[in-house]
Amino acid sequence: MTDLLLDDVRVVGSLVDGGVPDGDPATAWERRKASYRLVSQLNRRKFTVIVVGCGLAGAGCAAALGELGYNVECFTYHDTPRRAHGIAAQGGINSPRAKKVDNDSILRFVKDTVEGGDFRSREADCFRLGQESTRVIDHMNAIGAPFAREYGGQLATRSFGGVQVSRTYYTRGQTGQQLEIAAAQALWRQIAKDTVRLHTRHEMLDLIVTDGVVRGIVARDLVTGEIRPYTAHAVVLATGGYANVYGKSTNAMNSNATAAFRAHRRGAYFASPCFIQFHPTTLPISSPWQSKRMLMSESLRNDARIWVPKKNGDDRAPNDIPENERDYFLERRYPAFGNLVPRDVASRANALEIHDGHGVGPLHNGVYLDLRDAIARLGVGVIEERYGNLLHMYQEMTGDDPIQVPMRIGPGAHFSMGGLWTDFDAMSNLAGLFVGGEASWAYHGANRLGANSLLSACVDGWFTLPVTVPNYLESLLGTEPLALDDPAVTTTVNQVRAGVAQLLAIGGSRPADQFHNQLGDLLYDQCGVNRRGEELADAIDRIQKLRKEFNDDLRVTGTGAELNQELEKAGRVSDFVDLAELMCIDALDREESCGGHFRLEHQTPDGEAQRDDTRWCFVSVWERPGTPGPYIRHDEPLTFTAVPLEQRNYKTR
Amino acid sequence: MKLTLKIWRQPTADAPGKFETHNVTDANPEMTILELLDRLNNTLVSQGAEPVAFESDCREGICGTCGITVNGRPHGPAPNTTTCQQHVRGFKDGATLHLEPFRSAAYPVVKDLIVDRSALDRVIEAGGFVSVDAGTAPDADTVQIPHDVGETALNFAACIGCGACVAACPNGSGNLYTGAKLAHLSLLPYGQQERERRAHSMGAQADAEFGHCTLFGECARVCPAEIPITAVAALNHERLRGWAKRYWMPDDAKRTKPAHHGHEAE
Numbered sequence: 001m002t003d004l005l006l007d008d009v010r011v012v013g014s015l016v017d018g019g020v021p022d023g024d025p026a027t028a029w030e031r032r033k034a035s036y037r038l039v040s041q042l043n044r045r046k047f048t049v050i051v052v053g054c055g056l057a058g059a060g061c062a063a064a065l066g067e068l069g070y071n072v073e074c075f076t077y078h079d080t081p082r083r084a085h086g087i088a089a090q091g092g093i094n095s096p097r098a099k100k101v102d103n104d105s106i107l108r109f110v111k112d113t114v115e116g117g118d119f120r121s122r123e124a125d126c127f128r129l130g131q132e133s134t135r136v137i138d139h140m141n142a143i144g145a146p147f148a149r150e151y152g153g154q155l156a157t158r159s160f161g162g163v164q165v166s167r168t169y170y171t172r173g174q175t176g177q178q179l180e181i182a183a184a185q186a187l188w189r190q191i192a193k194d195t196v197r198l199h200t201r202h203e204m205l206d207l208i209v210t211d212g213v214v215r216g217i218v219a220r221d222l223v224t225g226e227i228r229p230y231t232a233h234a235v236v237l238a239t240g241g242y243a244n245v246y247g248k249s250t251n252a253m254n255s256n257a258t259a260a261f262r263a264h265r266r267g268a269y270f271a272s273p274c275f276i277q278f279h280p281t282t283l284p285i286s287s288p289w290q291s292k293r294m295l296m297s298e299s300l301r302n303d304a305r306i307w308v309p310k311k312n313g314d315d316r317a318p319n320d321i322p323e324n325e326r327d328y329f330l331e332r333r334y335p336a337f338g339n340l341v342p343r344d345v346a347s348r349a350n351a352l353e354i355h356d357g358h359g360v361g362p363l364h365n366g367v368y369l370d371l372r373d374a375i376a377r378l379g380v381g382v383i384e385e386r387y388g389n390l391l392h393m394y395q396e397m398t399g400d401d402p403i404q405v406p407m408r409i410g411p412g413a414h415f416s417m418g419g420l421w422t423d424f425d426a427m428s429n430l431a432g433l434f435v436g437g438e439a440s441w442a443y444h445g446a447n448r449l450g451a452n453s454l455l456s457a458c459v460d461g462w463f464t465l466p467v468t469v470p471n472y473l474e475s476l477l478g479t480e481p482l483a484l485d486d487p488a489v490t491t492t493v494n495q496v497r498a499g500v501a502q503l504l505a506i507g508g509s510r511p512a513d514q515f516h517n518q519l520g521d522l523l524y525d526q527c528g529v530n531r532r533g534e535e536l537a538d539a540i541d542r543i544q545k546l547r548k549e550f551n552d553d554l555r556v557t558g559t560g561a562e563l564n565q566e567l568e569k570a571g572r573v574s575d576f577v578d579l580a581e582l583m584c585i586d587a588l589d590r591e592e593s594c595g596g597h598f599r600l601e602h603q604t605p606d607g608e609a610q611r612d613d614t615r616w617c618f619v620s621v622w623e624r625p626g627t628p629g630p631y632i633r634h635d636e637p638l639t640f641t642a643v644p645l646e647q648r649n650y651k652t653r
Numbered sequence: 654m655k656l657t658l659k660i661w662r663q664p665t666a667d668a669p670g671k672f673e674t675h676n677v678t679d680a681n682p683e684m685t686i687l688e689l690l691d692r693l694n695n696t697l698v699s700q701g702a703e704p705v706a707f708e709s710d711c712r713e714g715i716c717g718t719c720g721i722t723v724n725g726r727p728h729g730p731a732p733n734t735t736t737c738q739q740h741v742r743g744f745k746d747g748a749t750l751h752l753e754p755f756r757s758a759a760y761p762v763v764k765d766l767i768v769d770r771s772a773l774d775r776v777i778e779a780g781g782f783v784s785v786d787a788g789t790a791p792d793a794d795t796v797q798i799p800h801d802v803g804e805t806a807l808n809f810a811a812c813i814g815c816g817a818c819v820a821a822c823p824n825g826s827g828n829l830y831t832g833a834k835l836a837h838l839s840l841l842p843y844g845q846q847e848r849e850r851r852a853h854s855m856g857a858q859a860d861a862e863f864g865h866c867t868l869f870g871e872c873a874r875v876c877p878a879e880i881p882i883t884a885v886a887a888l889n890h891e892r893l894r895g896w897a898k899r900y901w902m903p904d905d906a907k908r909t910k911p912a913h914h915g916h917e918a919e
Contacts, residue, residue, distance in 0.1 A: 060787070064786075064787040067787060079770060080770070080774050083814075085710070087711065088713055139785070142790035142791070142843045143782070143790075143843070144783050144841065144843075146804075146806040146840075149797075149800045149803040151799075153797025155794055171807055171810075172807060177811075188781065189784060192778045252710040252716060253712060287684070289688045289691065290683075290688070291688050291712055292712050393738075396738050462787045463787070562764075563706060563767070565704070
């Protein structure tokens with residue numbers, strides 16, 4: 001083990017202010033909106049806004065700003081805006097529209113979200129999420145998302161983990177895909193009107209900052225390799241999350257942290273980097289060449305039961321294991337929520353059973369997800385109607401038929417609750433840099449509830465950023481974006497070109513993917529579902545060594561002046577390595593357990609996360625030092641008035 | 654498993670291309686075709702050779718990014734399945750796989766197995782949207798949609814935009830793709846006001862980008878989203894319906910905005 005000390009890698013800074021108006025958090029958003037400055041219709045076209053990423057948050061923000069009359073330059077590394085990883089979200093989007101008589105309300109939504117996040121998010125943010133969700137459903141429905149309907153024609157809903165009401169709106173198992181397509185269509189409408197100019201196959205590689213004010217970006221054309229600057233009055237990053245730091249996650253192959261992390265290198269604070277969600281129902285690794293962790297929807301937990309054999313290393317076929325030799329451990333440990341406990345709780349329970357020798361499958365790295373009882377109760381037809389595409393997908397991947405044999409699942413890295421720090425206006429500490437969707441830290445605290453990610457991306461994109469960005473722009477009326485030949489611009493461009501040249505010049509022997517896998521394995525082992533101080537310290541040490549190996553032995557084939565996927569990967573892995581170090585520092589620093597951050601040293605007698613609200617009821621907001629040296633942790637204190645602080649409890653209600 | 658891969662290599666759009674042969678001796682039946690390419694690329698890069706450029710993203714069959722021609726078939730031998738879900742177990746030990754980019758005049762090659770499918774986007778840009786601004790929509794529960802109508806709209810909306818339909822068609826037709834979007838939007842209550850205009854402008858754009866449909870039906874056989882072949886009928890129906898309406902509708906409704914890329918009216 002290493003002798004690395006926490007004080008070698010971090011120092012404590014000062015307090016940061018989230019800018020939430022004083023008083024009742026339930027009315028904070030309304031009051032804040034009323035105080036925003038406006039830009040008159042005739043002046044809007046004088047402003048240019050760069051939006052990086054066009055998933056649900058980015059496409060929504062770009063389209064809405066275009067509809068309002070601003071000039072928008074929108075960037076994506078994909079070939080078309082419809083591909084962003086929101087498409088893979090299967091289950092649904094939450095909204096406490098509270099039409100039914102199951103006693104749902106905005107307050108109950110806030111309670112579920114704050115509590116689900118284990119009290120490490122802002123209450124006022126969560127109120128905004130609930131309040132704007134109604135307009136999100138109305139809007140996405142109108143622009144083309146064919147939400148499921150009851151036979152009477154009304155919107156249908158279903159239930160998700162951590163919630164006892166039914167507030168999840170959905171389109172079969174492809175809700176994210178349908179929201180994404182609707183948003184992309186709205187974006188094309190603005191592109192046709194020329195309010196938005198779309199730059200496909202362009203990757204942001206740096207942020208242009210002068211005196212703490214963000215003035216533009218530097219992007220690389222992924223086809224020609226050309227690196228050039230784009231300047232604007234404000235920049236919005238909607239570039240997604242960083243779960244791919246784990247090498248194999250449920251994220252898409254190209255999902256990366258580069259845009260966000262390069263903004264961090266330029267001074268943007270990074271909040272709660274160690275808050276990662278492990279999804280309890282992903283396919284376990286079965287071969288070294290498996291390229292990712294395939295996700296099975298949480299919605300399956302509505303009908304399927306999770307179990308393991310009671311006997312350690314019981315290798316009988318699952319259907320040969322009699323009822324009394326099965327342990328339905330979630331139902332046993334959490335009677336009130338059963339199989340529908342939040343993801344962090346389910347993942348930890350799964351990991352514990354696997355760790356204790358109850359794991360199933362050839363590598364003993366999974367648990368069973370079993371539809372048998374639901375099929376007996378409802379019939380095969382109903383189950384196929386509810387989950388047909390998911391079951392088909394499972395069979396395609398594994399060759400097993402889930403109607404006949406229980407599925408095998410296990411926890412896999414899935415979602416990053418942490419991200420660039422933003423204030424209540426969705427602006428980072430750098431003036432003019434706004435962040436939306438998973439790239440931001442907002443809303444989800446230490447654990448995100450299912451079906452809240454599509455919601456947060458849509459709320460940011462369509463209904464938060466389009467009012468907060470203009471509030472900032474108003475003060476810039478009469479100014480022009482920085483000239484492209486300004487020294488600040490050319491300096492940044494030259495630094496990006498030098499960085500690319502450096503990656504190409506290493507001339508080592510190993511492809512970027514190998515470093516990425518090595519990093520991922522290390523993080524799963526030492527900064528995964530369960531974490532321990534000494535292992536985190538060791539992980540920091542090992543990551544620093546990996547950084548040196550990367551700098552010495554990376555091999556990038558080809559040149560910078562062409563389509564070069566190895567070069568793209570090398571740049572992203574390089575950022576992942578540094579982000580992983582920051583994650584481990586954050587995890588080592590935070591001496592408590594909360595949500596997805598489970599420190600084995602801090603648990604209740606019955607093995608639940610033990611928060612320490614006296615010492616840790618704040619957001620860790622990390623500043624990267626300008627010169628080599630320890631990271632600086634600033635604190636944003638959190639206060640709770642609408643949802644009083646309490647120990648989470650999914651055992652009884 | 655041993656497999657012989659004959660892979661199309663083409664450094665840029667303008668450069669000539671050729672097949673290159675690679676032998677993989679440690680293929681595993683559980684691998685997908687894309688994981689097989691990952692495996693090959695890992696070896697190539699370690700040897701200092703140029704890896705094969707190909708696109709993929711979600712690897713769950715939903716994002717539509719991947720798409721190569723495997724032994725002459727867009728996406729690969731398993732019907733209605735994206736390339737990322739095509740497994741090596743579908744081939745015999747010792748088999749030869751021809752891997753090429755999607756083949757269509759509408760999709761210029763960018764590099765190796767990567768093509769430019771922006772023609773699909775230009776069809777959407779021509780009118781494949783609903784003109785409702787953020788915040789102006791009515792309560793989604795006030796406009797009721799029958800369950801079956803919503804489900805049918807979703808059957809067409811399910812298109813993942815991979816473009817295999819065009820690559821599979823001997824005519825290079827984009828009618829399944831264009832018809833799916835028209836069917837999706839025409840079934841929903843919003844945007845009915847622009848229905849004729851949409852059918853006209855999207856149809857004209859599809860004519861400019863793609864070949865015509867003669868009902869081979871190859872498109873529906875490869876479509877990973879299993880878009881019903883009736884999408885092709887929906888395209889013709891929507892265009893005819895729009896065309897017929899123009900004879901008696903007031904001038905205002907007849908006026909069609911030319912598509913952004915400047916194609917003439919029918």
